[in-house]
Amino acid sequence: MTRIRRLLFFHNFAFAAPSLEVTVRGFCTRAAPLDFTQIQINRLPTVVILGRPNVGKSALFNRLIRRREALVYNTPDDHVTRDIREGIAKLGDLRFRVLDSAGLEAEASSGSILHRTASMTANVLARSNFALFLTDARAGVHPLDLEVGKWLRKHAPQIKPIVAMNKSESLFDANDSLATAANEICRLGFGGPIAISAETGLGMHELYVSLRPLLEDYMLRVLNDEGDHENSHDEDSSNLDVDKSKLPLQLAIVGRPNVGKSTLLNALLQEERVLVGPEAGLTRDAIRTQFEFQGRTIYLVDTAGWLQRTKQEKGAASLSIMQSRKSLLRAHIIALVLDAEEIVNAKRSMKHAEVVIARRAVEEGRGLVVIVNKMDLLRGKHKSLSYEKVMEAVPQEIQTIIPQITGIPVVFISALEGRGRSTVLNQVIDTYEKWCSRLPTARLNRWLQKVMSRHSWKDQAAQPKVKYFTQVKARPPTFVAFVRGKTQLSQTDIRFLTKSLKEDFDLGGIPIRIMQRSVTKKDTSETSKNSHSVGRVVAERIVSDKRSILAE
Template sequence: MTSIRRLILFNNFAFAAPSLDLTLRGFCTRTAALDFTQVQITRLPTVVIIGRPNVGKSALFNRLIRRREALVYNTPDDHVTRDIREGVAKLGDLRFRVLDSAGLEAEASSGSILHRTASMTAKVLARSHFALFLTDARAGVHPLDLEVGKWLRKHAPQIKPIVAMNKSESLFDANDSLATAANEMCRLGFGDPVAISAETGIGMPDLYMSLRPLLENYMLRVSNDIDEGDHENNHDEDDNLDVDKSKLPLQLAIVGRPNVGKSTLLNALLQEDRVLVGPEAGLTRDAIRTQFEFQGRTIYLVDTAGWLQRTKQEKGAASLSIMQSRRSLLRAHIIALVLDAEEIVNARRSMKHAEVVIARRAVEEGRGLVVIVNKMDLLRGKHKSLSYEKVMEVVPQEIQTIIPQVTGIPVVFISALEGRGRTTVLNQVIDTYEKWCSRLPTARLNRWLQKAIIPSSLFVMSRHSWKDQAAQPKVKYFTQVKARPPTFVAFVRGKTQLSDTDIRFLTKSLKEDFDLGGIPIRIMQRSVTRKDTSGTNKTSHSAGRVVAERIVSDKRSVLVE
């Protein structure tokens, strides 16, 4: 009970402290046997948070990773978390992989969502090294807590969990309520509990002191695998500061309407049952982010909840899921839009309104787009009026008509349930990502420009007819200013600006000549004047500052510099 007494003494200071990091620093002053910050993430120990529903597991997960990633919502009649979420915990100088699991209910009926989530938790627990058994200090020992304890002994007898009493901030009073609750938690049979509050951060130093020896002992057991090679690799990475951006980790978001097979696709790409799947619509709530390797490339994969239009009737966890899906789209590099092949046949059209919104949002935000038509296995032997081959022919044409801003959008036809098309999807995603990161030399671009423009007294585009030759702008030169997505600047001599038609012509020519189909391209323009004989640059009024007008490129408003 020393930890409880120490926390009671610490309580008065905890509320007054400006930051708990300062408090944890005091616990880390002694010389550490191992610097966890220098260990590769894949070699860090794994700690899974388990417990009955609604005890604050996701809140503690967010506290440990120092970000609000997991959805947190008080739903006594429902359970928000359904999938296993993973992150890197930062507790003082400790680093470890932490997993947020769904609430456990031992008496859940077979085949139900709770029963399937318990099966997933059991598989993850078998691969984990340590466990945090979270309980509710205000409710005391709940019958479900005892059931979770029995479940732990059955499925993970090798793990002795650390019992953490969450929501302890309300038990600090003169009646020894905290000590009474701690004595009651000893009935679980896993030793003295640690009193914490995931919401306020109280008790994190005690949790640190409980985890530190366990994590250090684990790292000492595997210290033979941590050799000087890691440090040499780190030095090599520091020396190569100019890294090819196309080789950096790829952020891939799987989006689409509910029940089109997004989670099944994620499991197929990972080749393991990582997220919960089933016939129920809207099964996924959290945007699950996971990491894996494919052909030596690191890919961060995000499975989002079904994309719906947010309405006033949408409240609680459903509304939070919609907002989280939109944030995931903004953070991703490549968007994988999943369509349902059977719905395409039944509706006689490739994309519904919500899917068109997703695709156009991805293009407007400058993200690469890959369309994946799932459930192709359902079309075999059915729908003779619209055959399997006909769907593969019609869908790409219709998608190009619906989204004319980006030409050459790749479309992949798969069956995630059967595992067909995994390699094709990943190769197409990587190809689109490399185009998205491409950077073209200025000399090559200007050679291309000379082929597109025939010099004369006024520049005349060889593949483009001007309506008014006298008012034709003079393109001085062309250069790329950034990648991800490729962004170009056309330097135009004089005050006449390129029209929207001219911008579309240049965009189309770039995509055709440099194989940049399937990604958005942005073209800006800047007005410049001739240099005088003395070498002084007499630029126009708009050349040295941002021009207060907008031009359209790929149906997107871009501020001209």
């Protein structure tokens, strides 16, 4: 009971004093003044969460990163998590990279989903620094727990995992049930377990106490090996004036099931990070990972297959659909993946679900890149004609389906063969830089004088007098036209200005928004002097079927 009371005490006052003297596995230590919050993400230690299925690994992952990113669903007959999910854990003043893995079943049949996920977990474990072995306190030592222990000793003998008993909140009673469960878990041979509850947050301080010395020792070794590298990096990063187009890029890979989204993610990362296979709907979680390309940081999200949500979609499948829609709203650039073989068979580029994705991306003001995958299936003597037809017809049909955006980039690849990786990333970066572009006001007004003179007005007397034109926002580029008098720009005029902006400033392939405001003679001079007030104007909006949005 003393241990239980101490757990409850620290649960209420967790992390209040990081320099507190604590007892860790029989020896006394004082927290060193190592500030994990100041260490670069790519240099932080990596902790992977392991265990048999349905012990609460994803719930603990969400608790550590303080967000509900991983899908959590009570399904004893199925395994929700299938891929490796990565995040930055925030445990008090500790920071480390945490990996959520799929449930391990060492005796799974060869070729099955569980066997493939175990192989993927083994590859990630080889690159990890520490492991957290999670068990279910209510079930005691399950036979699968013993198998996971054997599997861990075989694949990572250099790692001594920290054992944690999850779901232990129900064992805090007067019958010493928690102590009995802890004694049973010791049979795994990895030392005494920590009693935690990922759902309620109970026992997080005990986890903090166990992890702190291990992570500190690791970081001190890393910093000592690197020497003065950290100081030189800090000097190089002292410039705080950063171009927005150089900030981390959020890229979401979306599309219908089984078009090759996960294969594309593995090709972009150049490693087997997510599960792929012939089965439709393998991906459930929206897997978010980070990598570098040509000195630029890219956050990449692989979503589950985009489906129309129906009453038949329940449980984990329903949660996957909702998560895919949220990922689209968070991204900067949307990579819409199409299946080349389906295009040939259906004799059209996009099905209804893909049209919905593309139009949703445009409505939300996101950059759009269309990727036609599985082009390798069209090569051959009898399909060479189809190969050429697809490359010619798809861009034309996409322009017809989405007339609001001209010049949507289309990339033809084979993710399975690894062909087209650089082309995809270069196109994504090019679209992102256009999406972040900002044009000087003086240049815009010089352009306005030229473009208005070549526009054919139906009624010269009723021609609107555009006195001022400026960009008030990027991501996507948003402009305001100050019109003198009561005459407003028509939709034809706005479309003309939008088209001219894209052609003259090379802004094709991204949404452009133009708002207008009426000004009188009195405030015309004030407007020219106070251009910063433009961002507070009230724009005229066009009512769409989804919601009130600005003219594209």
